[in-house]
Amino acid sequence: MVTRSDRPRRLRTAHPDYEHRDVQGGAARAAVFGVSDGLVSNMGLILGVAGADPAPAVVRLAGLAGLVSGAISMAAGEYNSMRVQSELxxxxxxxxxxxxxxxxxxxxxxxxxxxxxxGLRPQIARKVADALMRDPETALETHAREELGIDPQQLGSPLAAGTSSFFAFSLGGLVPLVPWFVTRGMAAVVASVVLGIAAACTVGVLVARATGGGWLRAVVRQVLFTLVPAAVTYAVGNLVGIAGV
Ligand SMILES: [Zn+2]
Structure with a gap:
């Protein structure tokens, strides 16, 4: 009789490197994309409001509201999708x-x-199957892996995924907001843009590392993703400000 605790993690240690990279890569990738979302969305919001040239307190308030509401909606979305997936x-x-x-x-x-x-010979395949079927837990783990492509020990935690999305989005959303606590007007706009570009470059490098792609391309794409929406919202905010709506 083999109990849960002393049963060797045969299946899990069969390819420890692969398992490790897969799991950690997934979480790291989700965090990087969370930061990117926070950065892009709050950068657009803050520059959109700043375009109308209001008092810095208005920009701060809008930026904080955007950060909190965005982080909550990201976390809820992530929690729900993980929940549904793990239920399935x-x-x-x-x-x-x-x-x-x-x-x-x-x-x-x-x-x-x-x-x-x-590719195993029938007799050997039969022996392997027999051995794996002996312990019910190993049998289930093996079938889950071979037929469903999942590890029953690692269905993922919806709460952990939601929490990490919340903090990742908040981190990204904080970047363009920080200058508005220390300065105002054009200086704050420029500081937001400079910090935003720096953060976008960092995210780009991390995305490239997580996906194994080229870093230059990832950086350029990330900077464009951050700056283009912000330029559009800034222009809109500016027009609205001039029109005095
Ligand atoms: Zn089966």
Whole structure:
């Protein structure tokens, strides 16, 4: 009898590097995109309001409101999508677990067939399947991995995903807002743009590292994503300010 705690993590340690990179890369990538969203969205909002040249307190208020509402909506969206996804996976797992219980023979044959398709000789595939079917937990983990492509130990945490999106978005949204606490007018606009470009470059480099793409392209794209919407909202804010709406 092998218990949960002393059962060796055979499946997980089979390819430790792959598993590690996959999981960590996913979280890091989500955080980088959260920062990028906060930066792009609050940069546009702040420069849009600043374009009408109001008192700096108005820009601060708009920037703070944008930061908080954006972070909450990001977190809620992330939480919901993770929640739905992990519920679906849990449902599929339950179906698989029931099937393992009700028709173990058929499930063993199914597993043996999978290993045969991967190139193992029928007798060996059969032996491997037999061995993996012995412990119910290992059996479920194996079927989940081979048939559903998931690791039942790592369905992901909706709360953790939501929380990290909240902070990532807030971090990005804070960048263009900071200057408005220390200066005003054109100086604050210029400082927001300069900080925004610096942050966009950093995000671009991190995106390139997370996706394995070229960094120059990622940086240019990120800077454009940040500056173009901000330029548009600034122009709109400026026109609205002049018209005195
Ligand atoms: Zn199965």
């Amino acid at each position: 996976l849990r449902y599929e797992l339950a179906v698989e677990a029931r099937s393992l219980e009700r028709r173990p023979e058929a499930e063993r044959d199914e597993l043996a067939h999978i290993y045969e398709m991967r």
